[in-house]
Amino acid sequence: MKAATAILTSALCLGFALPAAANRVFVSNEKGNDVTVLDSETLEVIGTYPVGARPRGITISPDGSELYVCASDDDLVRVFNPETMEEMHTLPSGPDPELFVLHPSGNPLYIANEDDNLVTVVDTQTHKVLAEIPVGVEPEGMGVSPDGKVVINTSETTNMAHFIDSESFEIFANVLVDSRPRFAQFNDAGTKLYVSSEIGGTVSVIDPATQQITKKIGFEIPGVLPEAIQPVGVRVTSDGTKVFVALGPANRVAVIDGETDEVQDYLLVGQRVWQMAFTPDEKYLFTTNGNSNDVSVIDVAALKVVKSVPVGQQPWGVVVAPN
Amino acid sequence: MKGRIIILLAGLSMASPAVGQDSAQPQTVRAAVLRVDVPRLPPISRLDAPPEDLGFAGARLAIEDNDTTGRFMNQDFEALEVKATPETAAAEMDKLLAEGIPFIVTLADDAETLALADQAGDRALVLNARARGDNLRGKDCRFNVIHAAPSHAMLADALAQFLMWKQWPNWFLIAGSHPEDVALADAYRRAATKFGARIVEARTYEDTGGSRRSDSGHVQVQQQMPVFTQRAPAHDVVIAADENGVFADWLPYATWDARPVAGSAGLVPRSWAPSLEAWGATQFQNRFEKLAGRPIREEDYQTWIALRMIGEAATRTQSTDPATLKEFMLSENFEVAGFKGQKLTLRDWDHQLRQPILLATGSVTASVSPQDQYLHQTSALDTLGFDRPETECKF
Numbered sequence A: 001m002k003a004a005t006a007i008l009t010s011a012l013c014l015g016f017a018l019p020a021a022a023n024r025v026f027v028s029n030e031k032g033n034d035v036t037v038l039d040s041e042t043l044e045v046i047g048t049y050p051v052g053a054r055p056r057g058i059t060i061s062p063d064g065s066e067l068y069v070c071a072s073d074d075d076l077v078r079v080f081n082p083e084t085m086e087e088m089h090t091l092p093s094g095p096d097p098e099l100f101v102l103h104p105s106g107n108p109l110y111i112a113n114e115d116d117n118l119v120t121v122v123d124t125q126t127h128k129v130l131a132e133i134p135v136g137v138e139p140e141g142m143g144v145s146p147d148g149k150v151v152i153n154t155s156e157t158t159n160m161a162h163f164i165d166s167e168s169f170e171i172f173a174n175v176l177v178d179s180r181p182r183f184a185q186f187n188d189a190g191t192k193l194y195v196s197s198e199i200g201g202t203v204s205v206i207d208p209a210t211q212q213i214t215k216k217i218g219f220e221i222p223g224v225l226p227e228a229i230q231p232v233g234v235r236v237t238s239d240g241t242k243v244f245v246a247l248g249p250a251n252r253v254a255v256i257d258g259e260t261d262e263v264q265d266y267l268l269v270g271q272r273v274w275q276m277a278f279t280p281d282e283k284y285l286f287t288t289n290g291n292s293n294d295v296s297v298i299d300v301a302a303l304k305v306v307k308s309v310p311v312g313q314q315p316w317g318v319v320v321a322p323n
Numbered sequence B: 001m002k003g004r005i006i007i008l009l010a011g012l013s014m015a016s017p018a019v020g021q022d023s024a025q026p027q028t029v030r031a032a033v034l035r036v037d038v039p040r041l042p043p044i045s046r047l048d049a050p051p052e053d054l055g056f057a058g059a060r061l062a063i064e065d066n067d068t069t070g071r072f073m074n075q076d077f078e079a080l081e082v083k084a085t086p087e088t089a090a091a092e093m094d095k096l097l098a099e100g101i102p103f104i105v106t107l108a109d110d111a112e113t114l115a116l117a118d119q120a121g122d123r124a125l126v127l128n129a130r131a132r133g134d135n136l137r138g139k140d141c142r143f144n145v146i147h148a149a150p151s152h153a154m155l156a157d158a159l160a161q162f163l164m165w166k167q168w169p170n171w172f173l174i175a176g177s178h179p180e181d182v183a184l185a186d187a188y189r190r191a192a193t194k195f196g197a198r199i200v201e202a203r204t205y206e207d208t209g210g211s212r213r214s215d216s217g218h219v220q221v222q223q224q225m226p227v228f229t230q231r232a233p234a235h236d237v238v239i240a241a242d243e244n245g246v247f248a249d250w251l252p253y254a255t256w257d258a259r260p261v262a263g264s265a266g267l268v269p270r271s272w273a274p275s276l277e278a279w280g281a282t283q284f285q286n287r288f289e290k291l292a293g294r295p296i297r298e299e300d301y302q303t304w305i306a307l308r309m310i311g312e313a314a315t316r317t318q319s320t321d322p323a324t325l326k327e328f329m330l331s332e333n334f335e336v337a338g339f340k341g342q343k344l345t346l347r348d349w350d351h352q353l354r355q356p357i358l359l360a361t362g363s364v365t366a367s368v369s370p371q372d373q374y375l376h377q378t379s380a381l382d383t384l385g386f387d388r389p390e391t392e393c394k395f
Helices: A002-017 B009-013 B056-073 B089-098 B110-123 B152-165 B179-195 B217-228 B281-292 B298-317 B322-329
Strands: A024-029 A034-039 A045-050 A055-060 A067-071 A076-080 A087-092 A097-102 A109-113 A118-122 A129-134 A139-144 A150-155 A160-165 A171-176 A181-186 A193-197 A202-207 A212-218 A234-236 A242-246 A252-257 A263-268 A273-278 A284-289 A294-299 A304-310 A315-320 B027-036 B075-084 B103-107 B125-128 B145-147 B170-176 B198-205 B237-241 B261-263 B268-270 B357-360 B365-369
Touching (some): A024 A055, A024 A284, A067 A097, A076 A097, A087 A118, A097 A139, A109 A139, A118 A139, A139 A193, A150 A181, A150 A193, A160 A181, A181 A234, A234 A273, A242 A273, A284 A315, B027 B056, B027 B089, B027 B110, B027 B298, B056 B281, B056 B298, B103 B110, B103 B298, B110 B125, B125 B298, B152 B179, B152 B261, B152 B365, B261 B268, B281 B298, B298 B322
Parallel strands (some): A055 A315, A139 A181, A273 A315, B027 B075, B027 B103, B103 B125, B125 B145, B170 B198, B170 B237, B237 B261
Antiparallel strands (some): A055 A067, A109 A118, A118 A129, A139 A150, A150 A160, A193 A202, A202 A212, A234 A242, A252 A263, A273 A284, A284 A294, A294 A304, B268 B357, B357 B365
16 A cells, blocks of 8 residues: 555656646446546545446547436436536437447447447437447447547457448448457557457457458466456557556456557456546546446556545446546 | 338348358258256246246347347358157157257256257257256266256355355255255265365155145145254255255255255355346346346256357358357367356367356355366366366267
């Protein structure tokens, strides 16, 4: 504890030296039916707010004006004012929305309907469903290319990454990956697509241009059973040099070199780590730890875990306000 | 709703660079589920009455799952549902073999499963989705059988690990009088030896065909169970081995000594429980309940995973050729996801599906074995059941 506090203090001093703005960090608590809001600089809890039944996927509009929460058991997406945490309206999502991704422009929203083998496309302005796209069994991971032209859905039981044309809403390619693909993330240059496979224990690196797997990244941690290594959330720094992969019940976040696709380091975080989010300046990366009911804060430059913050019951997703 | 759904048939059949075939006609993988029902008395609890679609509902979900994936692979799956009695089972099997069905999931007892496997020979791969007998994975093993159902030894070991973690090493074993009960009791004896527990006494509960359920049943039972369990040596836990549901459900709260009950009642080792929520199981439960209109049973899960193994083999090999699928399923590259938090694979020495075992009470999944403390040089799952050096199976 002592050591961690010392590191934290120095990190905070650094924070004061640079004019870093505090951002709100939103954590969805799957079993708590609420969202915990943190301050990204003080790392203190600002408040906890009810958001509907079984909140999982969580994201925010590019201008920071609307917070979207998949209320899975309410079968809709609830939209909140991120400042007041008051519900503004809801969006039709199709049944059992789990994860979603916003088009880089902020509209539309692409939602994975886990129980119904569909991806639902919703206009965030008109609140209308634009399309329902049949995909594989248990759609979960959603990614969008930086240019907004390609939407990726991963289906957990079908074990594919489906490439969807964001104009025509048609699937134009399917890439078979290892078991239970959970998450899809492009790098900012759009040159690599990372797809994590929870049960397969790998991350597939896919060339979006050819839809071919160029590398499968495996993980080995001394003293951790191989079956406990279950990759879920993936985040890439904006320069593409570092890729962070949450390894579930291995209680580690892997750090991967974005150029060579080699694992560089493993960071010990809380229990059953699933999703992650950067602060806009990429100083911190927040991880949700579902079994220890907390959030770990990673100092991205130092590659150190600097703090654990208790949140609600079974934290699932996390997003940081852009402003 | 219909209007908004974009049917992407053109897009789907368009060859993607990664997967998919050009041929317009999907290739079909044929399978059958053969359930052999033995006439028996109703279970102690009306909540446990077997549903009409037992096992078949699991098959329907598996076929839906396989077909959804199959749309992207130009593959189609089917599973015939066949009900039989012990008298008609052989004839029904003959019909399936005559039709050339290459994969047959069986829901039958130990002896019937063995007979059906021998009848199938090299004409079909049998996927055992019910029989738990250790002999079927041991001296009576057959190369043409894959065991999707866990064995008695796996279930007993799973419970034993938990009881040892709980530091309850002194067991009072009560077994029924049917041959399956005796076999299950043997599995508990083996588990006790394996994990260092002690069976302080073993008692047999004779099935006298008495009133297991009547309006006044509980009145009698309230008297009988304490008397039956009295004068046992000091013990930590009562273990019931009751494969036919004759007495175990009456044991909790009725034992002479205030001790918990495990095994066939109380804390029960199972392949699946409708209470499981972890590892995406909630979605699986939701999909099953929507399809079947009832909570899932072990037989449904075991049938589902058996047919999913076939679907997974078809996806990975991008083939529908039965020989190719069989070869892949029995190869070391085969793995399948089953909502149990890790990949499930086949033991090459007896064709048993490695799988975590749930320890469930009526309303919750209390624990999942293998327990973390039990390590193994190749797979922690091999701490459950007969490991490679112990097997009596010779193919």
